Amino acid sequence: MSDAQLLVAGGGPVGLATAIEARLAGIDVLVVEPRDGVIDKACGEGVMPGAREALDRLGVAPASAPIAGIDYRDVRHSVQHRFSGGPGQGIRRTTLHAALLERARELGVRWVRARVVAVEPGGTSVAVATDAGSRLVGGWLVAADGLHSTVARSVGLALPEPRARRRYGQRRHYRLEPWTDLVEVHWTGVGEFYVTPLAGGVVGVSLLARRGVHYEQALAASGELAERIAGADAVSELRGAGPFRQRTRARVAGRVLLVGDASGYVDALTAEGIRIGLESAHEAVAAICAGRSEQYEAAWGRTTRAFRRMTAGLVRVAESPLRGLVVPAAARMPRLYASGVERIAR
Numbered sequence: 001m002s003d004a005q006l007l008v009a010g011g012g013p014v015g016l017a018t019a020i021e022a023r024l025a026g027i028d029v030l031v032v033e034p035r036d037g038v039i040d041k042a043c044g045e046g047v048m049p050g051a052r053e054a055l056d057r058l059g060v061a062p063a064s065a066p067i068a069g070i071d072y073r074d075v076r077h078s079v080q081h082r083f084s085g086g087p088g089q090g091i092r093r094t095t096l097h098a099a100l101l102e103r104a105r106e107l108g109v110r111w112v113r114a115r116v117v118a119v120e121p122g123g124t125s126v127a128v129a130t131d132a133g134s135r136l137v138g139g140w141l142v143a144a145d146g147l148h149s150t151v152a153r154s155v156g157l158a159l160p161e162p163r164a165r166r167r168y169g170q171r172r173h174y175r176l177e178p179w180t181d182l183v184e185v186h187w188t189g190v191g192e193f194y195v196t197p198l199a200g201g202v203v204g205v206s207l208l209a210r211r212g213v214h215y216e217q218a219l220a221a222s223g224e225l226a227e228r229i230a231g232a233d234a235v236s237e238l239r240g241a242g243p244f245r246q247r248t249r250a251r252v253a254g255r256v257l258l259v260g261d262a263s264g265y266v267d268a269l270t271a272e273g274i275r276i277g278l279e280s281a282h283e284a285v286a287a288i289c290a291g292r293s294e295q296y297e298a299a300w301g302r303t304t305r306a307f308r309r310m311t312a313g314l315v316r317v318a319e320s321p322l323r324g325l326v327v328p329a330a331a332r333m334p335r336l337y338a339s340g341v342e343r344i345a346r
């Protein structure tokens with residue numbers, strides 16, 4: 001006997017978006033997530049305009065600060081572009097998660113508090129074993145268990161992580177009235193500081209860099225940004241995540257579909273994780289409704305292609321001796337910079 005039409009492994013933002021999409025389509029959903037309540041995670045918290053539209057469609061409206069565009073800066077240059085089609089949002093991670101949780105509960109999503117440890121694929125159903133010793137059976141399994149997905153590994157879809165250019169993210173919040181409605185990306189010698197305006201007089205400051213880069217030391221050496229943050233109270237603990245780069249050989253194995261970071265990830269440099277995660281959730285549920293999982297593979301390729309190419313290209317330059325030319329080149333070619341920012345906004 002089946003426990004649900006759809007099992008979702010992972011109750012982060014993309015798992016909850018999948019569960020909400022499924023309930024809106026009339027599908028019975030069970031989310032398997034080891035952590036209880038509102039979950040925090042290192043994240044830049046910049047929700048691009050396309051993701052804002054997806055949240056509207058899900059009926060989720062978290063408190064946010066508007067994000068009007070993106071501002072690249074280094075010690076000598078700065079270049080800004082404002083989104084032409086309406087703003088994105090700076091949404092504190094816990095606020096986003098709480099809003100998704102509330103909507104999922106309202107729609108009758110069910111939960112099991114456990115970690116998926118293994119998957120047993122079948123012809124007409126799929127079963128998961130949990131660390132609580134239970135075995136759950138569903139018609140389909142959507143894996144939204146994030147970077148280093150247990151499900152992707154268990155069904156043979158995960159590829160080894162490349163060792164070269166491993167990058168990690170760290171994030172902290174400061175009580176400080178946002179001084180801009182743009183996401184500022186400060187290109188420093190050791191990494192990129194991402195500054196996101198958030199609601200309630202708070203800014204989020206993320207550092208994307210190689211392993212071992214000390215957040216506080218890098219911030220103290222960041223010049224203009226260090227001056228902005230000086231004296232502001234830190235209002236959250238430092239959180240980290242990574243390595244970012246995760247590869248998968250395919251996104252579908254029988255009745256198992258990978259979404260969000262679990263489906264493969266490049267880097268947080270273009271702030272698109274939430275946007276493409278929400279799109280992948282939408283496409284996965286559409287494929288399940290159609291009973292055609294292979295439809296999802298094609299849709300995933302289509303919706304993530306531009307992200308994968310542009311982000312991988314930018315990271316390659318960021319990790320090369322040409323790194324110091326990124327902001328000067330963007331400032332010298334504002335139309336090219338603008339078209340890159342518009343692409344991220346989609």
Ligand SMILES: Cc1cc2nc3c(=O)[nH]c(=O)nc-3n(C[C@H](O)[C@H](O)[C@H](O)COP(=O)(O)OP(=O)(O)OC[C@H]3O[C@@H](n4cnc5c(N)ncnc54)[C@H](O)[C@@H]3O)c2cc1C
Binds near residue numbers: 010034262
């Ligand atoms: C420093 C940093 C900055 C970023 N900045 C941005 C940004 O500005 N904008 C943006 O859009 N994106 C950004 N991202 C990326 C974004 O945070 C991710 O793309 C997003 O969190 C992916 O959501 P997810 O639900 O797929 O995975 P996660 O948020 O990682 O959620 C996975 C969930 O699965 C659960 N889980 C794990 N293992 C199991 C298991 N075995 N069984 C069951 N459950 C399990 C976890 O407990 C967790 O709740 C950033 C990331 C980092 C690290």
